[in-house]
Amino acid sequence: MSTLCVAVWRGQESGRFQEFDVPRRESQTVLDVVTYIQRSLDPTLAYRFACRVGMCGSCAMTVNGRARWTCRTHVDKVGESGRLEIAPLHNLPVVRDLVTDMTDFFDKWARARGQFQGGTTRKDEFARVAPDSPARRLADAAIECIGCGVCYSACDVVAWNPAYLGPAALNRAWTLMNDARDTGNRARLAAVAGDAGCHACHTHMSCSERCPKQIAPTASIAGLKRATIAAALRGDLGDG
Amino acid sequence: MSDERLSVRTQVLLWTAQRASAAVLAICVVVHLATIIYAVRNGLSAAEILGRTRGNAAWAAFYTLFVAAIAVHAPIGLRTILAETFSWRGRALDITVLAVALTLAMWGFRAVYAVLI
Structure with missing residues (x-):
């Protein structure tokens, strides 16, 4: 042997x-x-x-x-x-x-407002989300993350900018941005924007290359960049 | 290191300005390099360049745009490089790169002014 x-x-x-x-x-x-x-x-x-x-x-x-x-x-x-x-x-x-120690990693999920924030009660009807709707498809592409930290470990920007939220937290925020039931997107956009958020990403794509679930956090981050720029130009991006 | 940070909205607008100026520069740099290669005959001197461009409003307008794009693009990129390389963040960094932007604009527009008159 x-x-x-x-x-x-x-x-x-x-x-x-x-x-x-x-x-x-x-x-x-x-x-x-x-x-x-x-x-x-x-x-x-x-x-x-x-x-x-x-x-x-x-x-x-x-x-x-x-x-x-x-x-x-x-x-x-x-x-x-x-x-x-x-x-x-x-x-x-x-x-x-x-x-x-994964504390920083998961604290950043919370800082990116990665918690689902619903706006209905048990007395309301179930939300009906068409499986083939554009937002549901975008959420599907990113939702399988299990929080292993591989993308965070592979990211150069995390090494250079310790405040950077990282690919996993931003990817989670993007799934919620595309969740028709979630009501927290305004505050979420402010939380994920700027020097410590999605705009710090240099699109090296190490996260997408290394993700064992074949998720592309880079694409999620690009979606957040588009959404935050639109909000900033509207003047609707307060400090999170 | 200072803790005073620009607002999130300002950070996003800076990023947007850098991307927009990059798009302008992509065209300007190509035109600039092609023009140099095509037009330079006797070395790259101020006299040579001004002799061919002076009084031409189109070139003055082109280089005004070019200088403006550089003065926006370079300092924002420098701000990120300095932050990531030296962990330098906050008010002092923002003031430093604003000074770089003003210096670049001053040098550039001075050269454009020489074309105009």
């Missing part, structure tokens, strides 16, 4: 890579590799996972320099050289080893 040389980040913001030899197995994922290290080689290794099948978004790490879901990344695809380097996600504080 062949072995894989795996360098794993140990420590916090400062630390070092520690090397482990892991048996190579058929259909082995990077999460399998990390789990093997923790269960068989070093039980002090800290990492985060839950569902193992690409539904929860909690196992994202930097694998050979790229942010990925480790549960859906086969070693076959990334470890041809017989070597893997596994590090925590970029652009987030490291709690320990491979675990990052």
